[in-house]
Amino acid sequence: MTNQSDVLDPGTWSIRRSVVVQYDEFPTPQLAQRQSATGLDGFTVGWVSAAPQKPAVLGWSTATSTVEQTETGRPYESTWETYDGDAGSTDFQKDDLKAFRDAGGHVAFSFGGEAGRLPEAEETDIAEVTAAYQRVIDNYRCTHIDFSNAWTLQLQGTSDGTTTPWDRHVAAVRRLLSANPGLQVSYTVPAFLDASGSYDGLHGYAQALLAQVAGGGYVPSLINIDLGDLRMDKSPLSTTLPSDLAQACMTILTGAQGDIAKLWPGWSQAQVWRRMGAMVGFGTQGSQDLPGAVFTPDDLRGLAAKVPGIGCLSGIKSYADAEKPGDGAAEQNLEFYKVIAAHQP
Numbered sequence: 001m002t003n004q005s006d007v008l009d010p011g012t013w014s015i016r017r018s019v020v021v022q023y024d025e026f027p028t029p030q031l032a033q034r035q036s037a038t039g040l041d042g043f044t045v046g047w048v049s050a051a052p053q054k055p056a057v058l059g060w061s062t063a064t065s066t067v068e069q070t071e072t073g074r075p076y077e078s079t080w081e082t083y084d085g086d087a088g089s090t091d092f093q094k095d096d097l098k099a100f101r102d103a104g105g106h107v108a109f110s111f112g113g114e115a116g117r118l119p120e121a122e123e124t125d126i127a128e129v130t131a132a133y134q135r136v137i138d139n140y141r142c143t144h145i146d147f148s149n150a151w152t153l154q155l156q157g158t159s160d161g162t163t164t165p166w167d168r169h170v171a172a173v174r175r176l177l178s179a180n181p182g183l184q185v186s187y188t189v190p191a192f193l194d195a196s197g198s199y200d201g202l203h204g205y206a207q208a209l210l211a212q213v214a215g216g217g218y219v220p221s222l223i224n225i226d227l228g229d230l231r232m233d234k235s236p237l238s239t240t241l242p243s244d245l246a247q248a249c250m251t252i253l254t255g256a257q258g259d260i261a262k263l264w265p266g267w268s269q270a271q272v273w274r275r276m277g278a279m280v281g282f283g284t285q286g287s288q289d290l291p292g293a294v295f296t297p298d299d300l301r302g303l304a305a306k307v308p309g310i311g312c313l314s315g316i317k318s319y320a321d322a323e324k325p326g327d328g329a330a331e332q333n334l335e336f337y338k339v340i341a342a343h344q345p
Contacts, residue, residue, distance in 0.1 A: 015108055016313070020315070032103060038337035040340060049113055050116070090139070111150075122156075147186070150166075188277075190228075199256075201255065229281070260276065280295060281317070
């Protein structure tokens with residue numbers, strides 16, 4: 001157990017409004033354009049993950065080289081540009097990031113993604129893991145980083161007999177925080193409803209990871225609750241959804257608040273809420289083949305009114321819409337962006 005006086009705490013998450021975008025999809029999202037159109041001042045860009053057979057190299061699309069497509073003046077008119085996919089050295093999207101930041105925008109970089117791997121899953125040298133992340137932080141001048149699937153590390157990797165992937169992760173993050181004063185760290189973790197529509201808890205692996213983080217010598221600036229799956233029955237063919245999606249999100253968030261409070265018992269209720277994020281899925285819930293209810297901008301407005309003290313309100317293309325690249329509600333309807341931009345916590 002780390003001595004409390006040695007615990008690193010860079011403070012609460014300072015990006016209070018955000019939309020999560022896949023920065024290497026077609027067409028490549030242009031943050032500066034979307035900021036101009038909606039007033040949104042925060043984005044989370046993903047996903048950066050370990051390259052195949054090269055766990056200590058972090059890249060866009062898990063590639064060491066890639067061809068990217070960038071938007072021009074109209075939403076879906078594109079030009080081809082080729083960039084090195086190594087996120088520790090590439091110039092990919094730096095012009096867009098500069099324009100967005102110059103206009104007052106703030107960016108978090110997300111590691112992992114739904115299927116991406118993190119270096120500590122396979123790389124057992126903590127110094128190498130730390131260096132892989134540090135190269136990306138230096139290259140993109142990162143001030144905020146998110147781990148979107150660190151809770152799956154125990155499934156991705158194995159123990160080397162001395163350390164587990166979570167051991168290596170927690171050790172590397174503590175080193176990063178020590179070496180980069182002011183760097184803020186977020187964890188995106190899933191939580192669910194049960195068949196009756198009541199809170200069913202954080203995913204077991206997510207809760208176990210957060211417990212290890214709580215004893216790891218640092219404090220996450222944000223614990224971002226993934227509300228992208230609001231089904232009440234998790235069988236593969238289920239589309240059973242609550243009738244009030246905003247209230248369903250609130251049910252999950254309230255339950256997660258209790259779980260997090262147990263891990264950091266010194267925090268007040270308000271402090272827990274300030275360290276929490278709510279990330280909704282824009283558009284169709286369920287799956288593309290078996291669509292359920294549609295989470296609308298009005299649902300998002302309803303949720304925003306219920307969470308004035310939340311650390312960050314954010315959203316992402318729903319899982320069903322994400323199966324249709326470049327064609328999801330988050331991309332087609334900037335009204336979601338405008339609702340989040342208007343949120344004043």
